[in-house]
Amino acid sequence: MTTTQSHDSLLETCIQACLDCLRECENCANACLDSDMVQMMAACIKRCRDCADTCDLCARFMARNSDIHGQMCSICAEACDHCAAECEKHDHDHCKQCAESCRRCAESCRQMATAMA
Numbered sequence: 001m002t003t004t005q006s007h008d009s010l011l012e013t014c015i016q017a018c019l020d021c022l023r024e025c026e027n028c029a030n031a032c033l034d035s036d037m038v039q040m041m042a043a044c045i046k047r048c049r050d051c052a053d054t055c056d057l058c059a060r061f062m063a064r065n066s067d068i069h070g071q072m073c074s075i076c077a078e079a080c081d082h083c084a085a086e087c088e089k090h091d092h093d094h095c096k097q098c099a100e101s102c103r104r105c106a107e108s109c110r111q112m113a114t115a116m117a
Contacts, residue, residue, distance in 0.1 A: 007115060010111060010112055010115055011062055013108055014108045014109060014112045015062050015063060017101075017104055017105040018055040018056070018058050018059040018076065018109070019055070019059055020101055021051065021052075021101045021102055021105035022052045022059070024100075024101035024102070025048040025051045025098055026048070026052050028044065028094045028098035029049055029052070031092065032048070032092075032094075032095075043086055044086050044089075044090060044095065047082055047087070048083055048087070051102060054075060054076045055079075055080070057076075058072045058073060058075070058109065069116065070115070070116025071113070071116075073110070073112040073113040073116070076105070077105075077109040077110045077113065078106075080102040080103070080106035081102070081106050083099075084098075084099040084103050084106065
């Protein structure tokens with residue numbers, strides 16, 4: 001496999017991980033907002049919204065092959081780590097699914113950031 005193919009494959013994988021994470025974060029935030037304990041879930045909602053927005057922007061930077069998508073991936077990995085850490089504090093299925101997606105996205109984004117360094 002050539003370097004370009006490797007980069008393209010890594011890029012596609014990372015974009016998909018960001019989009020999957022975006023979806024899970026939005027689902028988690030919405031489920032938390034619909035719960036009876038919305039005040040208790042405020043930190044989770046905030047982290048999910050930040051992570052979803054970061055994943056969206058990161059995917060867009062990669063899709064347009066921005067010169068700074070490597071840096072954006074580093075920021076996205078950090079946002080995903082923060083969101084996963086918060087979601088892992090809760091026992092709801094949507095929080096568990098979100099945390100898993102965030103961990104996968106963070107790993108993929110770190111690989112992309114390293115490849116772009």
